[in-house]
Amino acid sequence: xxxxxxxxxxxxxxxxxxxxxxxxxxxxxxxxxxxxxxxxxxxxxxxxxxxxxxxxxxxxxxxxxxxxxxxxxxxxxxxxxxxxxxxxxxxxxxxxxxxxxxxxxxxxxxxxxxxxxxxxxxxxxxxxxxxxxxxxxxxxxxxxxxxxxxxxxxxxxxxxxxxxxxxxxxxxxxxxxxxxxxxxxxxxxxxxxxxxxx
Ligand code: SF4
Ligand code: SF4
Numbered sequence: 639x640x641x642x643x644x645x646x647x648x649x650x651x652x653x654x655x656x657x658x659x660x661x662x663x664x665x666x667x668x669x670x671x672x673x674x675x676x677x678x679x680x681x682x683x684x685x686x687x688x689x690x691x692x693x694x695x696x697x698x699x700x701x702x703x704x705x706x707x708x709x710x711x712x713x714x715x716x717x718x719x720x721x722x723x724x725x726x727x728x729x730x731x732x733x734x735x736x737x738x739x740x741x742x743x744x745x746x747x748x749x750x751x752x753x754x755x756x757x758x759x760x761x762x763x764x765x766x767x768x769x770x771x772x773x774x775x776x777x778x779x780x781x782x783x784x785x786x787x788x789x790x791x792x793x794x795x796x797x798x799x800x801x802x803x804x805x806x807x808x809x810x811x812x813x814x815x816x817x818x819x820x821x822x823x824x825x826x827x828x829x830x831x832x833x834x835x836x
Contacts, residue, residue, distance in 0.1 A: 648700075649677035655696045657688045657782055658790040660739035661761035663713040668739065668794065682706065687713030688760075688782065718782045719775040720758040721765065725750055727772035737767035740793040741800070759790045 653673035664685040666672040675681035676697065683697040684706040691708065698705035708715060721742075723734065728750050735743040735751055742758045745751030753764070753773075760782070765773045 645674075645677045649674040651700060652676050652697060653791075655689075655693065655700065656686055656787075657693065657759075658787040658794065659688045659759035659761045659782070660790065660794050661688060661759070661763065663687050665712065669791070676701065682709070684709045685712040687715055690715040717777050718780060719760050719777045720755050721753045721760070721762070721773050722755075722776045723750075723752055723764075723768075724772045724774065725752075727770055729770055729772070731769060733767040733769060734764035734773060737763045739763065739797060740790055741797040742793070757789075757793060759786075 649670070650673070653670045656669040656673060658669050660668045662668065664672040664681070664687075666675055666681070669686075672681060672686065676683055683701060683703050684694050685708075686693055686697075687708050689697075694708065695705050697703070721734075723743075728745075730746065730748040730750055732745070732747050732751065734753075735745065739761060740757060740759055742754050743751055743764060744754060760775065762775060765775060
């Protein structure tokens with residue numbers, strides 16, 4: 639059995655061919671979800687604009703499907719650009735940081751945020767998230783490489799794990815606080831009942 643015959647292995651092989659910018663332009667929640675959809679026959683191979691024509695050719699070779707042009711409904715191939723935050727316009731709301739799939743934004747809430755250019759995949763999600771239009775995309779003059787894609791995939795996985803752990807910690811803290819409040823309420827009720835009996 640080859641990797642193409644097994645949906646899980648095919649999805650992983652397809653994912654390795656995608657650019658890992660995690661931009662969601664394909665309509666899926668990141669490159670791995672798009673790869674899974676292709677492997678399961680739920681999506682065509684021409685929805686990844688950042689991967690461009692070269693990407694479609696690789697996907698076509700692996701799947702044996704027709705190498706269609708990029709579907710314009712999912713964007714078009716553009717030169718690689720990274721996000722830059724204008725310090726004069728930034729209000730420190732942190733929404734760009736929350737939107738970034740690879741943890742490429744850092745800063746101080748209520749003050750200023752900035753993009754770590756070497757970590758930016760150019761996905762543009764922070765541009766849409768910024769309520770004061772403080773983020774611009776700036777062309778770099780270079781191309782997105784396979785090494786960039788590998789680094790971006792690792793950063794995406796790390797970011798996802800970090801966010802998952804943070805959400806778990808918050809949920810635990812909320813459960814503990816709810817349990818504490820419920821104990822206090824029970825004690826208050828017991829006290830009120832014993833005062834009533836006196
Ligand atoms: S780079 Fe964007 S469009 Fe291409 S597969 Fe990944 S999330 Fe989808
Ligand atoms: S900084 Fe903006 S453009 Fe760059 S990876 Fe993060 S969300 Fe995408």
